[in-house]
Amino acid sequence: xxxxxxxxxxxxxxxxxxxxxxxxxxxxxxxxxxxxxxxxxxxxxxxxxxxxxxxxxxxxxxxxxxxxxxxxxxxxxxxxxxxxxxxxxxxxxxxxxxxxxxxxxxxxxxxxxxxxxxxxxxxxxxxxxxxxxxxxxxxxxxxxxxxxxxxxxxxxxxxxxxxxxxxxxxxxxxxxxxxxxxxxxxxxxxxxxxxxxxxxxxxxxxxxxxxxxxxxxxxxxxxxxxxxxxxxxxxxxxxxxxxxxxxxxxxxxxxxxxxxxxxxxxxxxxxxxxxxxxxxxxxxxxxxxxxxxxxxxxxxxxxxxxxxxxxxxxxxxxxxxxxxxxxxxxxxxxxxxxxxxxxxxxxxxxxxxxxxxxxxxxxxxxxxxxxxxxxxxxxxxxxxxxxxxxxxxxxxxxxxxxxxxxxx
Amino acid sequence: xxxxxxxxxxxxxxxxxxxxxxxxxxxxxxxxxxxxxxxxxxxxxxxxxxxxxxxxxxxxxxxxxxxxxxxxxxxxxxxxxxxxxxxxx
Numbered sequence: 219x220x221x222x223x224x225x226x227x228x229x230x231x232x233x234x235x236x237x238x239x240x241x242x243x244x245x246x247x248x249x250x251x252x253x254x255x256x257x258x259x260x261x262x263x264x265x266x267x268x269x270x271x272x273x274x275x276x277x278x279x280x281x282x283x284x285x286x287x288x289x290x291x292x293x294x295x296x297x298x299x300x301x302x303x304x305x306x307x308x309x310x311x312x313x314x315x316x317x318x319x320x321x322x323x324x325x326x327x328x329x330x331x332x333x334x335x336x337x338x339x340x341x342x343x344x345x346x347x348x349x350x351x352x353x354x355x356x357x358x359x360x361x362x363x364x365x366x367x368x369x370x371x372x373x374x375x376x377x378x379x380x381x382x383x384x385x386x387x388x389x390x391x392x393x394x395x396x397x398x399x400x401x402x403x404x405x406x407x408x409x410x411x412x413x414x415x416x417x418x419x420x421x422x423x424x425x426x427x428x429x430x431x432x433x434x435x436x437x438x439x440x441x442x443x444x445x446x447x448x449x450x451x452x453x454x455x456x457x458x459x460x461x462x463x464x465x466x467x468x469x470x471x472x473x474x475x476x477x478x479x480x481x482x483x484x485x486x487x488x489x490x491x492x493x494x495x496x497x498x499x500x501x502x503x504x505x506x507x508x509x510x511x512x513x514x515x516x517x518x519x520x521x522x523x524x525x526x527x528x529x530x531x532x533x534x535x536x537x538x539x540x541x542x543x544x545x546x547x548x549x550x551x552x553x554x555x556x557x558x559x560x561x562x563x564x565x566x567x568x569x570x571x572x573x574x575x576x577x578x579x580x581x582x583x584x585x586x587x588x589x590x591x592x593x594x595x596x597x598x599x600x601x602x603x604x605x606x607x608x609x610x611x612x613x614x615x616x617x618x619x620x621x622x623x624x625x626x
Numbered sequence: 627x628x629x630x631x632x633x634x635x636x637x638x639x640x641x642x643x644x645x646x647x648x649x650x651x652x653x654x655x656x657x658x659x660x661x662x663x664x665x666x667x668x669x670x671x672x673x674x675x676x677x678x679x680x681x682x683x684x685x686x687x688x689x690x691x692x693x694x695x696x697x698x699x700x701x702x703x704x705x706x707x708x709x710x711x712x713x714x715x
Contacts, residue, residue, distance in 0.1 A: 320639040381638065422643045430641070439642040451633035452640050458633070 220479030223401040230393030231256030233361040233400050234326045234386070237368035238272075238298050239264045240408035244415070245290035245297040247275040247283045251305040252338045253390040254328040258300065280305040284312040284325070291321035292440055294431040296372060296415035299323065302390060303330035303344040310348070316383045317352030317456060319440060320430075322375030322415070323383040325353075326368060329503065329554075330390040331590040339591020340390040342502065342554040346564050352456045354384040354463055355532040357502040359488075361398040363529075364388045366480055369403075372412045373470045379462040381418060389504040391591065407477055460533045467530055483527070486535035489542050491517055491524030497606045498524040498543055500569055501552040502531065505587075505594050509552070512599040523603055528565060536572035548610045549582045550602050552622075556589060562619045581615055587622040598623050652680075655697030657712040659690050665709035672701035672710060 228236065234257045238246065246265075248258045265274040273290070277283045280301050287297040301309060306327060316323050327345045331337040345355060354374060358364045364386065371384040388394055403411075420430040420438070428436040444452060464486075471485030482488050488506070491513050492498060501509050506527040516523045526542055528535070543549060553563030561567060566584035573579045585602050588594045602622060609615060637643055659672075666688055673681040673688065680695035681688060690701075702710040 318640065420637050420641060422637060422641070424643075424645050430637075430639070437645065439646050440639065442640060442642055442646070444640050447630060448636065448640070451631070451636055452638070454633040455636075455638050459638075 221404060221407050221477060223403055223478070225399050226402050227397050228361055228365075228400040229256065229395050229397050230358075230361040230364045230388045231328065231395070232260050233365040234300060234368055234388070235260035235264065236400075236402055237365045237408075239270055240403070240405050241369055241372050241412045242296060242409055242414050243270070243272050243298045244295035245273045245275070245287065246299065247277050247286035247290070247297075248299045248301070249277055249280050249283045249305060251280070251302050253330055253394040254300050254302040254305070254326070256394065257326060257328070280308040281312060284309045284316060284323075287323045288312065288316055288319060288321055291316075291323050292319065292432050294415065294417045294429065296376070297321070297323045298325070300326040300328070302328040303332050306344045306348065307332060313348050313351045313353065315441070318452065320381040320456075320459070321383060322372070322381055324368065324371040324375060325383065325385050326364075327385050327387045328390045328394045329387055337590040338390070340392055340554070341589045341591065342387070343556060343589070345385060345387050346555040349532055349564060352382065352460070353532065354380075354382055354460070354467075354530070355387065356384065356530050357387040357528065358393065359504055359506045359527060359529075361388070361393055361396070362400050362480070363482060364393060365400050365402070366474060366478065366482070369408055369412060370470045370474050372415075373473075374463065374466055376415055377463075377466045378418050380459055380466055382456070382459050382463060387503065392504040401478070401480075403478060411474070411477055464533055464535075482529050484538065486528075486530040487538050487542055488527040488529055489524065490527075492526060492542055492546070493524075494522050495524030495545075496522045496547045497550075497603065497610060498526055498546045498548075499550045499552055499602065499606070500526045500528055500539070500565060502528050502554065502565065505552065505554070508594060508596060509599050512596050512603065516603060531565070534568050534572075536568070539569060540572055540576060543580065544576070544578065546580050548606045549580050550585055550606045551582060552585050552587055552594075552602070554588045555586070557584070557586060557619060566619070581609055581613070583609065583615055583617075584619040585622045586619065592623050594623065650693045652691075652693045652695055655692075655695060655715060657697045657699060658692065658715055659695065659697065659699065659701050659710045660713050661688060661690065662709045662711065663687065665707050667707050667709070669706060671704050671706060675700050675704045
């Protein structure tokens with residue numbers, strides 16, 4: 219039974235701050251960057267007002283923010299940070315270190331275009347750049363989902379089988395600065411759901427079983443040199459953890475549904491109109507809502523169209539996508555990320571690869587859109603579906619990658 | 627390297643299954659510091675400066691732990707009475 223919740227007018231950044239406030243977070247270090255700034259501002263207010271017991275550390279850069287989170291997480295704290303675009307780029311080295319040290323840090327990424335030219339508006343180029351950094355990546359459609367996903371992220375990352383950091387993505391400005399009604403769970407319900415971080419146990423011959431934390435009484439060495447004889451084995455363990463995260467993401471999605479009454483598809487994909495669809499699009503983030511409204515209109519005219527919103531991008535739900543779209547004839551993959559020099563943009567590439575082994579393969583095309591915050595309005599989405607209908611008719615792909623909404 | 631372990635056997639996150647003190651790093655050294663106990667005034671300046679905690683003080687005598695001293699020579703450089711000499715290994 220879902221519990222009674224209060225509805226608050228929050229923007230996406232505030233939704234993050236509220237989720238962190240309620241999730242028994244021990245440590246936050248962050249450096250402000252548009253459009254992530256409000257997360258840090260709101261959270262520092264909670265700290266100043268004594269509403270949380272969190273240790274809040276202001277740092278001089280994002281590189282230090284994530285480094286400080288690593289330091290906290292390695293002694294057993296639940297740590298959180300948030301950034302965007304250039305801030306994430308400055309963190310780069312530490313992003314990989316967090317995942318390889320297997321620290322379940324949660325980081326909100328407010329998606330923003332990477333410079334240059336310098337731009338503060340939304341696209342997914344920042345987080346897509348680190349899609350193979352060993353972090354779980356979840357993309358949210360609205361501020362409610364942002365709130366819900368940040369809470370879930372602590373449970374997912376800290377699961378004993380997983381022990382990986384989690385990035386929760388929200389679209390810059392579209393979500394981060396836009397007011398929305400967000401249902402907030404009671405503090406004690408969230409607190410009980412997320413509990414407190416319990417470090418896993420590790421066995422080393424000289425100590426036996428000890429908690430996997432830095433502790434002078436049970437000395438462990440974190441982050442030593444690792445050469446060709448063991449580096450590969452440690453990378454294999456990270457891959458294994460990603461595979462083990464799959465059932466956990468689904469399980470937490472269901473568990474959260476029980477307390478909140480909200481769930482997001484199976485935790486990985488969220489389908490609409492796919493039961494009988496000949497044509498479907500795949501989309502991430504806030505654009506999904508606009509696409510769904512276009513699909514509703516088209517379906518009301520009797521057109522067999524649908525949309526699959528990809529919520530979890532890492533680990534990539536290849537099987538789930540193939541199963542959901544197995545009877546679809548043409549798929550348009552919407553990517554808010556440039557493909558510079560590649561065969562296509564990231565979601566498109568993974569989707570095409572996922573279908574390669576299938577005997578019945580749909581035609582799959584890529585639509586790049588919305589770079590630097592360029593609006594993806596209903597008329598443009600309608601153009602995409604019109605184009606997909608043309609491909610369905612001719613059964614021919616003239617250009618696998620198209621750029622939507624750019625002026626000629 | 628003796629028996630190499632598989633990825634399921636080693637601790638995650640690259641955590642060592644041996645104490646770092648089992649890895650003797652003193653063989654990186656080219657010059658070794660030798661203390662002239664007659665000159666030493668037991669000021670412990672070398673003990674403070676040693677970046678590897680390889681200078682040991684037992685309450686009576688200053689000695690060098692050659693298992694971990696890498697021969698950087700900072701102790702010899704800092705010694706106010708020049709009691710430490712760097713000797714080619």
